[in-house]
Amino acid sequence: MEFRAPLEDILFTLSALGADRLDHYDADLTREIGEHFGRFATDVLAPINAIGDAQGCRLENGRVRMPQGFKEAFDQLAADGWQGLTAPEDFGGQGQSHIMLGVTSEIFSGANHALQMVTGLVPGAIRTLLTFGTEDQKSAYIPKLIDGTMLATMCLTEPNAGSDLARIRTRAVPSGGAWKITGEKIFISGGDQDLTDDIFHLVLARTSDDGLKGLSLFIVTGRVSVTRIEEKMGLHASPTCQIVFDETNAELIGSEGQGLIAMFTMMNHARIDVALQGVAHAARAFDLANAYAHDRVQGQINGSDARLIDHDDVRRMVDDIDALALMSRGIAHLAMIELERGDKPALIEFLTSMAKVFGSEAGIRAAETGMQVLGGYGYLTEYGLDQTYRDARITAIYEGANGIHTRTLATRGIKSGGAEAFGQLLQDLGASQDSQERWAQAVEYVQRGSATHMAPYFYQVAAQVLVSVLSHHYEAQADTHPDPDRIRRVARHVCVHADAEATKGIFIMNALCA
Ligand SMILES: Cc1cc2nc3c(=O)[nH]c(=O)nc-3n(C[C@H](O)[C@H](O)[C@H](O)COP(=O)(O)OP(=O)(O)OC[C@H]3O[C@@H](n4cnc5c(N)ncnc54)[C@H](O)[C@@H]3O)c2cc1C
Numbered sequence: 001m002e003f004r005a006p007l008e009d010i011l012f013t014l015s016a017l018g019a020d021r022l023d024h025y026d027a028d029l030t031r032e033i034g035e036h037f038g039r040f041a042t043d044v045l046a047p048i049n050a051i052g053d054a055q056g057c058r059l060e061n062g063r064v065r066m067p068q069g070f071k072e073a074f075d076q077l078a079a080d081g082w083q084g085l086t087a088p089e090d091f092g093g094q095g096q097s098h099i100m101l102g103v104t105s106e107i108f109s110g111a112n113h114a115l116q117m118v119t120g121l122v123p124g125a126i127r128t129l130l131t132f133g134t135e136d137q138k139s140a141y142i143p144k145l146i147d148g149t150m151l152a153t154m155c156l157t158e159p160n161a162g163s164d165l166a167r168i169r170t171r172a173v174p175s176g177g178a179w180k181i182t183g184e185k186i187f188i189s190g191g192d193q194d195l196t197d198d199i200f201h202l203v204l205a206r207t208s209d210d211g212l213k214g215l216s217l218f219i220v221t222g223r224v225s226v227t228r229i230e231e232k233m234g235l236h237a238s239p240t241c242q243i244v245f246d247e248t249n250a251e252l253i254g255s256e257g258q259g260l261i262a263m264f265t266m267m268n269h270a271r272i273d274v275a276l277q278g279v280a281h282a283a284r285a286f287d288l289a290n291a292y293a294h295d296r297v298q299g300q301i302n303g304s305d306a307r308l309i310d311h312d313d314v315r316r317m318v319d320d321i322d323a324l325a326l327m328s329r330g331i332a333h334l335a336m337i338e339l340e341r342g343d344k345p346a347l348i349e350f351l352t353s354m355a356k357v358f359g360s361e362a363g364i365r366a367a368e369t370g371m372q373v374l375g376g377y378g379y380l381t382e383y384g385l386d387q388t389y390r391d392a393r394i395t396a397i398y399e400g401a402n403g404i405h406t407r408t409l410a411t412r413g414i415k416s417g418g419a420e421a422f423g424q425l426l427q428d429l430g431a432s433q434d435s436q437e438r439w440a441q442a443v444e445y446v447q448r449g450s451a452t453h454m455a456p457y458f459y460q461v462a463a464q465v466l467v468s469v470l471s472h473h474y475e476a477q478a479d480t481h482p483d484p485d486r487i488r489r490v491a492r493h494v495c496v497h498a499d500a501e502a503t504k505g506i507f508i509m510n511a512l513c514a
Contacts, residue, residue: 003046005038041111052237064192078148110280114237124269125152132254191241215259218250234390278359281392282325282366289373323494328362350418360395410455445509460505468498
């Protein structure tokens with residue numbers, strides 16, 4: 001089934017959650033750009049998605065070869081200016097907002113997650129350069145990232161340093177006014193590819209033995225040595241590279257010892273992107289399951305032939321999938337709206353982690369439920385739901401495994417004021433008295449008991465009270481969507497579950513406190 005960008009749903013959520021009140025949000029322009037990118041996604045990005053999955057990437061003589069059609073698609077992407085969508089106009093970009101990027105990123109991931117992985121780190125790299133780069137670094141690299149001469153990577157992971165970056169061993173030493181890096185990085189997305197002439201690697205390396213404070217951020221350009229690419233469950237068209245630096249020339253970006261802070265600019269950006277990858281998979285699963293359930297005739301109801309969707313259990317599953325897409329998008333859009341406002345850093349961090357966990361779980365669960373709706377055909381490769389599931393699965397692991405994000409919400413979220421700001425957000429969104437009380441209760445329990453032990457349930461309460469309030473917003477504004485009946489039905493369907501799940505989280509936290 002042809003890929004279709006879920007633009008009406010995207011625009012509905014943005015306006016239901018208040019993007020219209022942002023200074024730089026222009027709903028008409030967002031529609032126009034979304035439509036334009038949606039056509040590109042349907043015509044160019046989506047048709048090579050299954051090809052990329054089947055062919056995968058190859059390592060030939062130390063160089064990565066991308067699957068058929070990927071180079072041509074990237075050339076068109078770059079030529080049409082999409083790589084510079086959010087870059088400042090002074091450097092040749094289009095100066096658009098995070099919101100606009102969120103719209104195109106979601107559509108991109110729904111059409112071709114693997115290619116989005118390889119091309120999608122560019123806006124974060126540009127932002128890192130703008131925040132921490134020297135004038136020379138900005139002018140040397142930003143135009144090349146915009147025009148498609150360069151793609152960007154993010155090099156953190158090492159064999160002994162996954163979630164725990166304090167174990168990074170790759171070392172940088174000063175050398176004649178510059179730096180030389182030696183060490184090995186693994187799992188680097190796009191560590192090499194044959195889409196661009198050059199690659200802009202942002203590498204976290206050790207400049208002293210002082211744990212996380214001994215890490216600094218470096219720019220390495222040019223081809224680096226790729227020793228292997230990983231065989232994976234999904235994302236076959238995204239090369240996951242092991243790369244080796246051997247006294248490789250590097251430039252420091254930002255201050256020595258501030259590497260993690262600088263890398264966080266890139267990572268926070270990537271986390272919203274991962275949330276949207278999950279949303280995109282959920283939306284695709286909905287499209288496939290909904291269309292199939294309306295088409296296939298099976299069984300009878302009141303003596304007449306029935307379609308799958310006429311059976312209550314199938315209707316429930318399709319609505320579950322729809323709700324996962326609509327609600328995960330809502331949480332991601334709230335994070336994007338706060339990021340655009342920029343005046344509440346603790347809330348941005350809190351919502352970003354929530355969006356990452358909720359979005360990734362939504363994509364996986366939606367794909368899995370979608371398979372059930374399609375029955376045997378869901379398990380086959382014919383409809384592509386297997387690829388959706390396989391590609392979506394990684395989102396719960398990379399960019400901070402979900403368990404680490406939930407722990408952060410319950411620990412740092414309390415200390416930084418993020419949880420408090422979230423409580424205020426609930427109030428501002430008009431959450432019911434019950435929801436606000438559930439949230440206050442969760443905050444009290446997590447402070448009283450073991451925060452790391454309670455983290456998953458604390459997250460559960462946070463996510464479900466938010467889903468509950470979002471469902472009320474969607475229902476109230478359903479008439480602004482072209483299919484108001486669908487929005488109302490799904491909002492009502494999800495609301496009951498959300499309140500029950502939040503109550504369950506409170507119940508478990510209470511038991512853990514005792
Ligand atoms: C397809 C793919 C693409 C990737 N792309 C990149 C990339 O471009 N750049 C890059 O640098 N890395 C990349 N990674 C690496 C990815 O970010 C790591 O896999 C991830 O950070 C987890 O590290 P790990 O695999 O070593 O797992 P581990 O750190 O060993 O963790 C294993 C499990 O234990 C749990 N865990 C670990 N520590 C804690 C803790 N302190 N508290 C609670 N739970 C914990 C985690 O939840 C996780 O589920 C990629 C990985 C894959 C598979």
